[in-house]
Amino acid sequence: MLVVSKINNYYGKQHVLRDLSLDIGEESVGLFGPNGAGKTTLVNAILGIARPASGTITFLERPIHHLATHRIIRLGISVVPQGRELFPIMSVRGNLEAGAAYVPNGRGSIDERLNTVFAMFPVLESRSRQLAGTLSGGEQRMLAIARAMMANPRFLMLDEPSLGLQPSLVADVFRKLREIKKMTSVFVAEQNVYQALKAVDRGYVIENGRIVLDGTAEDLSGNDHIRKSYLGL
Numbered sequence: 001m002l003v004v005s006k007i008n009n010y011y012g013k014q015h016v017l018r019d020l021s022l023d024i025g026e027e028s029v030g031l032f033g034p035n036g037a038g039k040t041t042l043v044n045a046i047l048g049i050a051r052p053a054s055g056t057i058t059f060l061e062r063p064i065h066h067l068a069t070h071r072i073i074r075l076g077i078s079v080v081p082q083g084r085e086l087f088p089i090m091s092v093r094g095n096l097e098a099g100a101a102y103v104p105n106g107r108g109s110i111d112e113r114l115n116t117v118f119a120m121f122p123v124l125e126s127r128s129r130q131l132a133g134t135l136s137g138g139e140q141r142m143l144a145i146a147r148a149m150m151a152n153p154r155f156l157m158l159d160e161p162s163l164g165l166q167p168s169l170v171a172d173v174f175r176k177l178r179e180i181k182k183m184t185s186v187f188v189a190e191q192n193v194y195q196a197l198k199a200v201d202r203g204y205v206i207e208n209g210r211i212v213l214d215g216t217a218e219d220l221s222g223n224d225h226i227r228k229s230y231l232g233l
């Protein structure tokens, strides 16, 4: 579905992504790595926000690395950015409707999508008129994920969805991701490798802008490097 092939990204002279390749099908895939490894840069490269200096990115076999971001999103890629980035003084419902705004020709009407999303996140329906900024931290994270699902994506990217949440809420987020992966391909950048491994089929490990390891969730859970550096075992 999404194929990244040998991309190189720079910020000025800093070489941030190095000959990076990965391949994501109809599955749920994790991207694990420490602070500054290049996870957000990769997400932004896929979105056309951080342009690779070389290499290719294709989505459904179509090159996208030269497309404008709004066109990439229209092809069916949706994102939950790092940090929540909601519209705090807009209602919950307003935020959800905004999530569908960029995909005018998407499948299903906005009302149908709202129904689908409310069925997945019942708490948001009961709070649909409340201002997004007055939701609890956990509810805001769910709203950010629900907003991305309003675009009815084929490919959903989440950039550190567990960041700043207490452990029980982190578990809730990954439980939701297990449901979501039945509806769309999922690509999740995450530092909470222990929890994320429960929600993904496969994972890649990125360090200093390079993929240093990849494998099934089961392989990674048993891998020595993962156990020592990411699971603290």
Ligand SMILES: Nc1ncnc2c1ncn2[C@@H]1O[C@H](COP(=O)(O)OP(=O)(O)OP(=O)(O)O)[C@@H](O)[C@H]1O
Pocket (backbone or CB within 6 Å): 011, 016, 033, 034, 035, 036, 037, 038, 039, 040, 041, 042, 082, 191
């Ligand atoms: N807009 C920018 N301008 C210059 N350098 C940047 C920019 N964004 C990121 N960088 C640098 O690129 C490298 C990769 O950053 P990136 O945000 O992709 O890492 P990350 O893996 O997402 O980290 P984190 O887990 O902290 O979110 C870092 O060294 C960072 O300082």
Ligand SMILES: [Mg+2]
Pocket (backbone or CB within 6 Å): 039, 040, 041, 082, 159, 160
């Ligand atoms: Mg990041």
